[in-house]
Amino acid sequence: MLSVQDLTVSVITGKTPLDITRNVSFELNKGEILGVVGESGCGKSMTALAIMGLLPKTTIAVRSGRVLLDDQEITHLEPHQRVDAGLSGISMIFQEPMTSLNPVMQIGDQIIEALLVHDRGNMRAPAARAKKLLDLVHIPDAAMQLKAYPHELSGGMRQRVMIAIALACNPQVLIADEPTTALDVTIQAEILSLLKELCEELSMAVLFITHNLGVVAQLADRVSVMYAGQIVETASVEVLFEHPVHPYTHGLFSCLPDPTKRSEPLQPIPGQAPLITEITDGCAFAPRCKFKTSACLSGSIDWTGISNGHKTRCHHPLKEQK
Amino acid sequence: MLYNFLTSYTMRRIGSAIITMMSASVIIFAFIHLIPGDPIYVMLGDGATPDQVKDMQIRLGLDKPVYIQYLLWLYQVLQGDLGTSLFFQIPVLSVIADGAETSLLLASITMVWVLLIGIPIGMLAATRQGTLTDQAASGLAMFFASVPTFWVGLYLILFFAAWLGWLPSSGYPSIFGDGGLANLRYLLLPSLALAAPNAALILRLTRASMLDVSRQDYVRTARAKGIRPWQVTVKHIFRNALLAVVAAFGFTLAALISEAVVTETVFALPGVGRLVVQSILRRDYPVIQGVILVTVILYLGINLLVDLINRYLDPRVELE
Ligand SMILES: Nc1ncnc2c1ncn2[C@@H]1O[C@H](COP(=O)(O)OP(=O)(O)OP(=O)(O)O)[C@@H](O)[C@H]1O
Ligand SMILES: [Mg+2]
Numbered sequence: 001m002l003s004v005q006d007l008t009v010s011v012i013t014g015k016t017p018l019d020i021t022r023n024v025s026f027e028l029n030k031g032e033i034l035g036v037v038g039e040s041g042c043g044k045s046m047t048a049l050a051i052m053g054l055l056p057k058t059t060i061a062v063r064s065g066r067v068l069l070d071d072q073e074i075t076h077l078e079p080h081q082r083v084d085a086g087l088s089g090i091s092m093i094f095q096e097p098m099t100s101l102n103p104v105m106q107i108g109d110q111i112i113e114a115l116l117v118h119d120r121g122n123m124r125a126p127a128a129r130a131k132k133l134l135d136l137v138h139i140p141d142a143a144m145q146l147k148a149y150p151h152e153l154s155g156g157m158r159q160r161v162m163i164a165i166a167l168a169c170n171p172q173v174l175i176a177d178e179p180t181t182a183l184d185v186t187i188q189a190e191i192l193s194l195l196k197e198l199c200e201e202l203s204m205a206v207l208f209i210t211h212n213l214g215v216v217a218q219l220a221d222r223v224s225v226m227y228a229g230q231i232v233e234t235a236s237v238e239v240l241f242e243h244p245v246h247p248y249t250h251g252l253f254s255c256l257p258d259p260t261k262r263s264e265p266l267q268p269i270p271g272q273a274p275l276i277t278e279i280t281d282g283c284a285f286a287p288r289c290k291f292k293t294s295a296c297l298s299g300s301i302d303w304t305g306i307s308n309g310h311k312t313r314c315h316h317p318l319k320e321q322k
Numbered sequence: 323m324l325y326n327f328l329t330s331y332t333m334r335r336i337g338s339a340i341i342t343m344m345s346a347s348v349i350i351f352a353f354i355h356l357i358p359g360d361p362i363y364v365m366l367g368d369g370a371t372p373d374q375v376k377d378m379q380i381r382l383g384l385d386k387p388v389y390i391q392y393l394l395w396l397y398q399v400l401q402g403d404l405g406t407s408l409f410f411q412i413p414v415l416s417v418i419a420d421g422a423e424t425s426l427l428l429a430s431i432t433m434v435w436v437l438l439i440g441i442p443i444g445m446l447a448a449t450r451q452g453t454l455t456d457q458a459a460s461g462l463a464m465f466f467a468s469v470p471t472f473w474v475g476l477y478l479i480l481f482f483a484a485w486l487g488w489l490p491s492s493g494y495p496s497i498f499g500d501g502g503l504a505n506l507r508y509l510l511l512p513s514l515a516l517a518a519p520n521a522a523l524i525l526r527l528t529r530a531s532m533l534d535v536s537r538q539d540y541v542r543t544a545r546a547k548g549i550r551p552w553q554v555t556v557k558h559i560f561r562n563a564l565l566a567v568v569a570a571f572g573f574t575l576a577a578l579i580s581e582a583v584v585t586e587t588v589f590a591l592p593g594v595g596r597l598v599v600q601s602i603l604r605r606d607y608p609v610i611q612g613v614i615l616v617t618v619i620l621y622l623g624i625n626l627l628v629d630l631i632n633r634y635l636d637p638r639v640e641l642e
Contacts (some may be wrong), residue, residue, distance in 0.1 A: 054546060079548035088548050099539040102558055104565070104636055113557075114547040149637040162543070169547060 001205055002028040002051075002090070002173045007065035009043065009050045011276075017063055018276055020046045021229040023300075024065070028173060031203040033196070035216035035237070037252070038226030039273060044209045045095075047226075048177045051207075052092050053078045069172070083117055091166035092175040096182055097158035101150040107161050108146030114168035133164040137194060156187035163194065167202070174199075175207045180215070192219055213256060217241060222309070225249045228274055228284035235310035245306050245317035247289045283314070291316040331633055339626045346618045347399070351392050353611050381406075404612035409604045414612035417597065424494050424593035425586070428509055428516065429578060435517035436524055436574065441567065444528025448563075449555060451533060459525065466522035471581045475515035475588040482511055492590035512589040516581055520574050527570055531563040538562070565636050572625040579617060 007024040010017035021043040028034050038044055049055050050062050053074065067075045069089050074082055082088040094100045102110060111130040127146065134142035137160040150158055159179055166174055176195060180188040196219060199206050208219055216223050216237065223240045225233045225248065233246040244250045251269035271288040282297040283289070289296070293315065301313045362370070362378045370378075379385050383394055398405070404414035447459040466474070483491030494508040495501055535541065536559050544558040545551075583595035590596070594613055601609040 052546060054542060079546055080550055083548040092546050094539060094543070096539055100543045102540040102544065102562070103638060104561055105557075113544075113549060117548050151638050165543065165547065 001030050001070060002207070003066075003068040003071075004028075004047075004051060005066045005068070007047065007050060007067065008063045009046045009055065009060060010063040011059060012061050012063075013059050019063070019229060019279070020060065020276055021050075024226075024229075024231055026224055026231065026234065028205045028207060030172070030205055031199065032222065033199055033206040033208055033220045035220030035223045036207065036209045036226060036231075037211060037213060037216055037223060039211055042226045042273065043229040044211075044226060045177055048092065048175045048207070048209055051175060052090060053082065054092070088118060088169060089172040090175060091169045091171035091173070092177065093159065093162045093166050093179050095178040097155050097162055097179075098182065100162055101158055103150055106147050106149060107153070111146075111161070111165050111168050114165050118169045130164075130168070133167055134161075136167065136198070137161070137164045139164070154187075155183050156190065159183065159187075159191055160194070163191075163198070167198070171204060173205045173207065175209070177209045178211070181210075181212075188215075195219065213252060225252070228279060229276065230284060230313060232285065232314065233310075233312040235306070239307070239310050243306075243310075245310075245319075246285075246312045246314045247291055247316075247318065248285045249312075250318055251288075291318075332630060335626060335629055335633075339622050343619065343622055346622075347396060347615075348392070350611060350615050350618065351395050353607075353614065399615065404615065405608040407606055407609050409601070409606040409609070414608050417609055418594060418612055418616055421592060421594040421597045423496060423498075424509075424591050425582065425595060427497075427506070428513055428582060428586070428591065428593060431506070431509055431513040432516045432520070432578060432582075435513055436521045439517065439521040440524030441528050444525040444567075445532060445555070445560060447525070447529045448532035448536070448559075456529075460529065463522040463525045463529075466518045467526065469519070470584075471515055471519060472584050472588050474518045475512065475585055478511045478515050479589075494589075494591045494593075509591075512585050512591060515588070516578065516585045519581070520578060523574060523577075524567060524570070528563060528567050531566040532559055535559045535562045561635075565632060568628060568632050568635065571628045575621060575624055579621065 004027075005025050007021060008019055009021045009024075010019045024043075024047055026034065036044055036047070046055070046060065051067050053076070055061060062075055065075070066073055069087060072087055074085075074087050074090075077085065077087065079088065082090075101107065108127060108130050111133055112126045115126050115129055115133075130146055131142045134145055139145050139157060139160050145153070145157075150161075153161065162179075174195075179195070180191050183191065192215065195206060195208070198204060208216070210216060220237050222234065222236050224231045225240075225246065227248050233240070233244065233249045235243075240249065241253075244253055248269070251267075254267040255269065257266060269288055274284055274287070281299065283292070283301045286292040286296040295315050301315065303311045303313055304315070304317055305311045306317060362375050362384070366374055366378060383391050386394070402415060404418075406412065407414050407417045410417055443459050443463075447456040450456045479491045482489045489511055490508050491511070495505050497503050497505045499505075541554060541558050544554045549557075582593070583598055585591070586593040586595035587599055594616075598610060598613050600606075601613070
């Protein structure tokens with residue numbers, strides 16, 4: 001349904017474009033939840049904004065690659081142009097629920113605004129439909145809350161409102177960019193189970209961006225691991241957690257505290273992820289990798305298939321079990 | 323219900339305005355006592371006889387204890403009695419009323435210019451950030467914000483009055499007399515001169531706060547909905563940027579009042595500003611005191627209004 005092909009997003013203000021992401025590709029099918037994991041700055045949000053058509057276009061742009069929704073190209077279209085072309089099937093919720101709602105507008109109006117754009121045939125009783133959406137995201141006392149202003153709601157409630165606004169756009173795909181990072185743990189769990197529920201009820205696909213492997217394990221069907229602007233490994237959740245093959249993915253798991261092995265020290269990956277200005281030919285992870293060979297230092301690293309649906313960009317995928 | 327209203331923002335804001343007004347009244351009352359030397363001699367001149375001095379003291383109530391003087395003065399002021407002009411020998415209030423038509427019209431027309439020029443061009447500059455339009459608008463605004471009002475006034479007179487001869491350069495006959503509303507043309511150049519620095523200020527502020535707001539997360543949310551770009555600009559960016567602009571109105575007003583004095587002098591307008599200048603030269607202290615009082619009331623009133631408008635525009639405002 002959503003197909004992202006070789007997406008390269010670049011900063012275009014300098015003399016030569018600076019790539020933030022390189023050749024990001026993935027498919028997302030109906031009703032599926034794809035988790036995208038990667039550390040801060042690896043380009044997750046920029047990928048999401050590029051798919052949405054929301055890049056700050058004077059500074060950052062899609063340099064190559066395509067985004068297809070149901071085989072229709074939507075790469076360079078902004079959301080309102082997608083509405084005009086009848087191709088608006090992607091909604092997004094953001095990391096900061098506290099600042100993502102207009103502070104001087106009642107939340108009912110903010111939902112209705114989206115409803116009116118996306119349901120031209122059905123303009124009647126938008127308030128009633130906004131209330132239904134608030135019910136759907138489990139906001140208690142929905143009729144009252146339509147009149148509330150954002151500052152009267154808690155962070156968790158605001159994120160629910162954001163989800164309601166996203167749903168008002170009738171999405172086939174929902175992009176959730178670290179939607180729970182700013183919330184405390186109990187609220188996090190509620191929002192996650194809400195997303196899972198909606199995904200099943202509305203058979204909506206979800207692109208779930210996070211740097212939290214635990215959340216991915218809970219929620220996602222498949223996972224893509226990103227490193228320095230590239231996807232380096234993709235697999236189903238079970239396979240990836242059972243048998244990660246890219247040294248970086250493996251390193252991520254070694255950083256996780258494991259309650260059954262409390263005596264063993266955590267093993268952080270030595271070194272640091274490169275800045276986008278430092279990326280050179282070859283594998284971006286090579287400087288930190290203990291398996292690197294001279295082959296890793298030049299050219300681009302192609303996909304190696306491991307098993308059905310499991311692949312990695314690595315010349316030396318790990319063989320042994322985790 | 324009543325309790326809610328009494329503790330509401332509006333009531334508390336009005337309450338604080340009244341308190342400010344009372345404090346201001348003490349200072350304005352004290353004004354007559356702050357004049358260096360004996361005010362009576364200053365007013366009457368050195369050649370005054372003891373009888374004249376005694377008479378004046380009684381007229382001004384200066385023979386009574388200060389707090390009684392204050393209460394009496396306050397009592398009179400509340401009844402609309404601001405004393406008698408030493409120069410005109412008529413009530414101060416009617417001296418001020420004579421200049422009020424000119425000054426209020428001048429201020430109103432100026433405000434219209436400020437809003438009509440400052441806000442739309444500020445919006446335009448922000449939406450075209452970095453383009454030639456933006457640079458031209460911002461450059462002109464920078465220029466007009468930094469040159470003095472009288473300079474702008476003199477050039478307007480030179481160009482439109484002396485050279486082109488399109489508009490009168492001085493004076494203002496009442497619109498209620500001969501000529502009627504057409505007399506407003508006398509206020510065109512003065513109001514433009516007075517508007518120039520203030521419109522420039524509002525323009526820069528509108529532009530800056532539009533740019534600031536357009537970087538906010540909620541603007542991205544609005545764009546994500548797929549609504550039209552102009553709707554994003556008006557309903558989300560402008561609506562929020564307006565808060566900073568409205569809040570600055572109070573300051574603009576203060577600048578306007580002091581610049582009006584200069585402008586009325588440059589254009590020889592029979593307004594309150596010129597009245598102040600003349601009254602200072604004539605040592606007509608009751609008139610000066612009266613003008614200050616009226617100005618302070620107007621200033622506080624308009625600031626109160628601005629705050630209430632802001633309260634209406636911004637649901638988050640709470641009085642600390
Ligand atoms: N205007 C810009 N100019 C230059 N570089 C930029 C600009 N905006 C973003 N970047 C770079 O793009 C990279 C990717 O940023 P992005 O926000 O996508 O990361 P992320 O994976 O979402 O991280 P996080 O987990 O912190 O949200 C970062 O390294 C950042 O430095
Ligand atoms: Mg991010």
